[in-house]
Amino acid sequence: MKILIVTQYYFPENFKSNDLSFELAKRGYDVTVLTGIPNYPEGKIFEGYGFFNKRKETIQNVKVIRSLLLPRGNGGGLRLFLNYYSFAFFASVKAFFLGFKNKYDAVIVHEPSPITQFYPALLLKKIWQTPVYFWVMDLWPESLAIAGGVKNKWILKYYENVVTNFYHHSAKILITSKGFRKSINEKGDFDSKITYFPNWAEDSISEGDKTYPIPNLPEGFRVMFAGNIGEAQDLDNIMKAVAELKEYSNIKFILVGDGRKMPFVKDFIEENQLHGTVHIAGRFPVEVMASFFDKADVMLVTLKDDPIFNLTVPAKVQAYMSASKPIITMLNGEGADNIAEAKCGFSVDAGDYQGLAKTILEASKTPKSELEKMGRNSRKFYEENFRMSECITNLEQILKANK
Template sequence: MQNRGHDVTVLTGLPNYPEGEIFEGYGIFKNRKQVINGVKIIRSILLPRGKGSGIRLFANYYSFAFFASIKAFFLGLNNRFDAVIVHEPSPITQYYPALLINKIWKTPVYFWVMDLWPESLSIAGGVKNKFVLNYYTNVIKKFYENAEKILITSKGFRGAINEKGNFDDKIVYFPNWAEDAISEGNKNFPIPELPEGFKVMFAGNIGEAQDLDSIMKAALELKDKKHIQFILVGDGRKMPFVKDFVDHNNLNDTISIMGRFPVEAMSSFFDKADVMLVTLKDDPIFNLTVPAKLQAYMSASKPIVAMLNGEGSENIIDAECGFTVPAGDYVGLSETILKASSLSADELRVVGENSRAYYERYFKMSACISNLESIISK
């Protein structure tokens, strides 16, 4: 957006995910204001999420909402913004600063929904209290009512949103795209040496939604197939579980935990993988979700192995760019990976080319940004 002549300001928080502590180099008096590629970055104070317990997450979410709203008020005094885009992978409380700007200065808000609430709070967060869930149902309904447009990353979100009110005329399908740093990135970016064998790579958030339990069970099924190597690139709340599972089941020979790397390294990692792995838990909310990593995998011309339901699986089948098994089917996943490992390099290359062709048609960044400009200009 900035490169196309728009004046962009980002209001965000002090970085603290996933470790739960404020990153080195940032703080109340450090790097609260930055300019990155011409974009003005304003970082609000917040309480770090710690180990992700309920109380700490609550404090993290609402401290950002409170302090960012104060910051938004003063930003609005000095800048009459034409539009506010709320980027919402989770939580919904980050809508509050945008709500304040809308109420005071009538600035239209475009709500980019990547995570359904309160469904996600119940399923991924484990919250079952009906009072809490009803409270957030009412909160999200007010946000939908306030938004100029509701942008959805998955077509399946439409029904879930309309269950909370008649918002159909506001809803616009607006999918994720892949970073240019991945699709056009440096394949020689320095990364650690990877093990020899058929490399099955999972890249991205290692959290509850990604069903690491089933991935680990599939790896255990393939424990004796030493030529199949699982490569995990990323970090998240489930990483302690993953490390314990690997150690307890003596899987260090077939599972490599690489840790977190900058997006610039992803092109190099992806290039060295034979297939890319995408998974989501078997749950109604996740059946409506298209994981953002799917577009990244496609942009890198990689064959995809998927253990998920719904629209994400349908995209892979439609594109003929990989292999899918139902969510939670770890036995089927292990069998599919074993089958994929028997394919020739030429067969895998054709599947990877299908991935790239589908990405070019539906998920290319330049086309998505043009679409966003069109949505806002209306």
């Protein structure tokens, strides 16, 4: 079975498209990835890559074809627009010629955002009737309005029509959160196309080397936040909770990652004299995360109180669970429901920084044996619901059912 995966983001960028392609290739599928020149998240082209370098390569038996795009730069609105549409245009040109040379059995669109990644697959669907499996990890235009700050109703209506058209041309719509179903069905009668296909955690997190030499972390009760430090993660309220706990010198916050809100975080630390409370570790590859997670007492996951985020299960929930860690959440919806169902941590409503501070204080006083039990519950829930091998096997069944 010949499969084309269309995604703007691919190795050495760290996205689920990597796992998907490598695992399918390992299982004997003929996999090609149509992607862009790597530049996420810093907006600069990765060393060794370029407009004339490594445009074609083979990685773990996956054929990789990189189309031109304008790097995202500092992530400003115009630059992001050009980044998104330059990939959509040049990848569509590549797709046109790939369609002549190859008869693909399926196209999988990996869409963490933007929605414009669907255009190359749409071309293959219209010309060669190749079935398209749309892996929706971010809802548009909701995400554009909330995370992107776009308020213009004409722009939002335009993208609503665009995404509705994409849903119409999809053989299956794979959703990472069950809450996505309602939003998608509001745009048309797509219920028969929708299939739950959740995120998983990378094996390097759940089974990785925990002895990797990482920077020294402060002693105390370690609350660790790992991943993107952006607008959606509600760093404003995280930092307010940190300030509430300033007097408790044994509680230490560890931030592993980077993102657009990091300047705010650093300014907040400076203004509130939180240098002894917050430790910024920086950004590290996913292969190192097992070592970081091993040093944490609890893991923290947060999202803003917005309708779209209330439908979303952050991917870090699965990662934390795979690492057998108790979890503290400040979010609404399915993510918080998972924690409650698994009995693996503590939850407060999105935006409730005072509740978060009280919960972290409570967790710091919880017996270690109880925290370890929550960690075991995390792992159990992960193994039953979010293991990559089971998820990919489920995808195989979906693909074969539609041949």
